[in-house]
Amino acid sequence: MLEPVNNRMPISPQIYERLRRAITTLAMLPSEALSEQDLAQQLGVSRTPVREALIRLADEGLIDILPQRGSFVAPIRLSDVEEAQFIREALEVSVVQKLAGHGSSAFIAAGRVNLAQQAKAVAEGDRELFLELDEGFHRSLCEEAGLPKSWRVIQVVKLQMDRVRYLSLPEPGHLETLLAQHVAIFEAVETGEAKQAGARMAAHLREVLRTVQRLNVARPDLFGQ
Amino acid sequence: MLEPVNNRMPISPQIYERLRRAITTLAMLPSEALSEQDLAQQLGVSRTPVREALIRLADEGLIDILPQRGSFVAPIRLSDVEEAQFIREALEVSVVQKLAGHGSSAFIAAGRVNLAQQAKAVAEGDRELFLELDEGFHRSLCEEAGLPKSWRVIQVVKLQMDRVRYLSLPEPGHLETLLAQHVAIFEAVETGEAKQAGARMAAHLREVLRTVQRLNVARPDLFGQ
DNA sequence: TCATACACACTACCATGGTAGTATGTCAAC
DNA sequence: GTTGACATACTACCATGGTAGTGTGTATGA
Numbered sequence: 001m002l003e004p005v006n007n008r009m010p011i012s013p014q015i016y017e018r019l020r021r022a023i024t025t026l027a028m029l030p031s032e033a034l035s036e037q038d039l040a041q042q043l044g045v046s047r048t049p050v051r052e053a054l055i056r057l058a059d060e061g062l063i064d065i066l067p068q069r070g071s072f073v074a075p076i077r078l079s080d081v082e083e084a085q086f087i088r089e090a091l092e093v094s095v096v097q098k099l100a101g102h103g104s105s106a107f108i109a110a111g112r113v114n115l116a117q118q119a120k121a122v123a124e125g126d127r128e129l130f131l132e133l134d135e136g137f138h139r140s141l142c143e144e145a146g147l148p149k150s151w152r153v154i155q156v157v158k159l160q161m162d163r164v165r166y167l168s169l170p171e172p173g174h175l176e177t178l179l180a181q182h183v184a185i186f187e188a189v190e191t192g193e194a195k196q197a198g199a200r201m202a203a204h205l206r207e208v209l210r211t212v213q214r215l216n217v218a219r220p221d222l223f224g225q
Numbered sequence: 226m227l228e229p230v231n232n233r234m235p236i237s238p239q240i241y242e243r244l245r246r247a248i249t250t251l252a253m254l255p256s257e258a259l260s261e262q263d264l265a266q267q268l269g270v271s272r273t274p275v276r277e278a279l280i281r282l283a284d285e286g287l288i289d290i291l292p293q294r295g296s297f298v299a300p301i302r303l304s305d306v307e308e309a310q311f312i313r314e315a316l317e318v319s320v321v322q323k324l325a326g327h328g329s330s331a332f333i334a335a336g337r338v339n340l341a342q343q344a345k346a347v348a349e350g351d352r353e354l355f356l357e358l359d360e361g362f363h364r365s366l367c368e369e370a371g372l373p374k375s376w377r378v379i380q381v382v383k384l385q386m387d388r389v390r391y392l393s394l395p396e397p398g399h400l401e402t403l404l405a406q407h408v409a410i411f412e413a414v415e416t417g418e419a420k421q422a423g424a425r426m427a428a429h430l431r432e433v434l435r436t437v438q439r440l441n442v443a444r445p446d447l448f449g450q
Numbered sequence: 451t452c453a454t455a456c457a458c459a460c461t462a463c464c465a466t467g468g469t470a471g472t473a474t475g476t477c478a479a480c
Numbered sequence: 481g482t483t484g485a486c487a488t489a490c491t492a493c494c495a496t497g498g499t500a501g502t503g504t505g506t507a508t509g510a
Contacts, residue, residue, distance in 0.1 A: 010292065011464070036492070046465040048273075051492080055277060059284065061374075067235065068471040068492055083374045086323075087316065090375075094315035149286075149308045153378055236494070261462070271495040276462080293462055293501040454509075461502075472491070480483080 005043055012049035015039070016056050023062050023073055024162040030075040030222050034063060060156050075224020076164055078216055084157040085209040091150055092138065092205065093198040096185060099145040101192025107144045111186050114140070118182060122175045130175055131165070137182055141189070164212045164222070177207060230268055237274035240264070241281050248287050248298055249387040255300040255447050259288060285381050300449020301389060303441055309382040310434040316375050317363065317430065318423040321410060324370040326417025332369045336411050339365070343407060347400045355400055356390065362407055366414070389437045389447070402432060 005014045019039075022028045034054065036047045043050070054071050057063045061080065065071045103111075114137050121130040142151035181204040188197035216223055230239045244264075247253045259279065265272045279296050282288045286305065290296045328336070339362050346355040367376035406429040413422035441448055 010462095035490090037490095040465095047492095048464055048466090052277065052280060054492095055280070056284065059281065065492075066472090069473075070491055079371075080374065083372055086319065086372060087375055087378060090315045090319035091312065094311065098311075146304075147308055147311060149305065149382070150312055153312060153382075157374070157378075235492095260460090262460090265495095272462095273494055273496090279462095290462075291502090293460095294503075295461055452510085455507090457504105457506085459502105459504085461500105463499085463501095465498080466496085468495080469493085470491105471493095472489105474487105474489085476485105476487080478483105478485085480481105 005045060011045055012052040015043060015045070015049055016053035018043075019053055019057055020060075020062065020159070023057070024159055025166050026163055026222075028073050030073050030224060032073045034071040034073065036071070060159060062159060076160070076222050077224055078213075081160050081164070081212050082209070084160040085205060087157045088154055089202050089205045091154055092141070093201050095142055095145050095147055095150060096189055096197040096201050097194040098147075099141060100189050100194035100197045103144055103189055107140065108190055111137070111140065111190075115179075115183055115186060118179050122179050125175075127170070127175070130178075134178070134182070161208060161212055164215050165208065167219075168211045168215050174211070178204070181207065230270055236270055237277040240268060240270070240274055241278035244278055244282055245285075245287065245384070248282070249384055250391050251388055251447075253298050255298050255449060257298045259296040259298065261296070285384060287384060301385070301447050302450045303438075303448060304450070306385050306389070306437050307434070309385040310430060310437075312382045313379055314427050314430045316379055317366070318426050320367055320370050320372055320375060321414055321422040321426050322419040323372075324366060325414050325419035325422045328369055328414055332365070333415055336362070336365065336415075340404075340408055340411060343404050347404050350400075352395070352400070355403075359403065359407070362411075386433060386437055389440050390433065392444075393436045393440050399436070403429070406432065 005011050019028070019034070028034070036050050036054065039050045040047045054063060054065065058065045058071070062074055063071050064074050114133055118130060118133045118137070121127075121133060138154070139151050142148065142154065181200065185197055185200045185204060188194075188200055230236050244253075244259070253259075261272045261275050261279065264275045268275070279288060279290065283290045283296070287299055288296050289299050339358055343355060343358045343362070346352075346358060363379070364376050367373065367379065406425065410422055410425045410429060413419075413425055
């Protein structure tokens with residue numbers, strides 16, 4: 001299930017990355033046990049780098065470490081997801097408000113390319129590709145605004161929403177809605193309408209939250225607390 | 226300099242806590258080396274928990290780990306401090322806006338006590354106590370708003386400002402200004418004036434940033450990049 | 451005098467062994 | 481059948497040894 005690591009590069013970050021991906025894509029389900037020993041064997045490494053990866057994941061709220069008992073994939077806590085949404089909204093609204101009217105021409109050009117690719121992905125029904133472009137879209141807003149740390153924060157809190165989004169049910173017209181919102185946000189940023197940009201970003205992120213809440217009804221087994 | 230740890234409790238978090246405090250209080254200065262080996266000896270523990278603490282501190286941007294070379298207290302990067310301020314402002318403004326008019330009576334009572342203590346600390350010129358009460362004031366806003374994770378984020382980005390604030394020059398009337406701003410924010414929260422509360426919080430946090438910028442001029446040796 | 455090769459001391463990094471603490475299953479006593 | 485004590489099999493946690501990579505000083509060459 002987990003392929004051996006690349007020995008030419010630092011091991012601990014590699015393990016962190018794989019586990020994070022496994023958790024956010026729900027390859028590892030909530031409350032599943034994560035033994036240092038087992039993981040080390042599966043990956044063909046020692047327990048030390050595994051342990052370090054687990055600690056990082058625990059800091060980010062993706063796993064729960066119970067001392068002398070075990071480590072487990074954290075349940076999806078609706079309160080955590082809702083607060084993640086709150087944090088994202090506060091930050092990203094401020095980001096686009098700051099960015100509005102100040103995007104470089106290179107940024108504008110790259111944004112248009114990204115949105116075109118999003119449209120293509122939607123047309124082809126390629127959900128996974130769309131989510132990837134989605135992530136790139138939001139990241140580029142932070143980077144262009146000169147706010148890399150903000151993106152880091154967003155990325156971490158976003159993890160809580162990601163693993164539900166990943167499996168969220170294919171609803172007709174949903175991707176189209178998200179794409180249209182992206183386009184609207186980008187337009188407001190491009191023309192410098194700061195307030196509009198912020199309002200549209202807020203509406204967009206609330207749409208994402210609704211996805212999660214629907215899933216809470218459809219798959220209560222994934223949720224906890 | 227560093228006292229031995231308490232063996233009855235998990236060691237790694239203890240070390241993290243001590244190093245964090247040492248860095249934010251400038252007991253350890255920027256660019257100072259932090260050797261796993263040395264720290265382990267000083268603390269009377271092995272290198273493993275020290276290493277885990279260093280990794281956490283690196284994640285939070287307080288130290289820089291250069292593979293196979295060493296770990297060093299991170300310089301104060303003005304760009305980091307400015308972005309920390311941006312993040313705090315975005316979050317805390319949203320927090321007080323959400324909280325305004327919804328504080329419980331217990332919260333209001335506790336807030337008044339805290340502000341009275343702040344006033345006493347200011348009157349007595351007890352800077353350290355004031356900073357502690359200041360932290361408690363901001364934390365209580367997040368907690369009462371039901372946003373513990375937000376406080377965690379704020380706490381982490383705040384670290385960047387803390388170590389400069391800690392040594393920042395005693396300016397006549399500065400603490401009085403901060404206290405007055407706290408009172409004004411609290412009033413707006415109490416009476417439910419959400420917009421006012423947000424605006425006052427923004428002004429307050431910008432005042433804090435100015436402190437840092439003054440210090441950049443006075444003590445350029447602490448800054449880097 | 452200056453440039454270059456090289457030995458050495460140092461680092462973070464990973465592997466591995468040992469320990470205290472927790473849960474679980476088994477068996478005896480009631 | 482129920483409850484309690486106890487052995488056992490896990491766990492995370494810390495200690496320690498070994499290794500590859502990096503910087504620095506030193507000797508050797510021109």
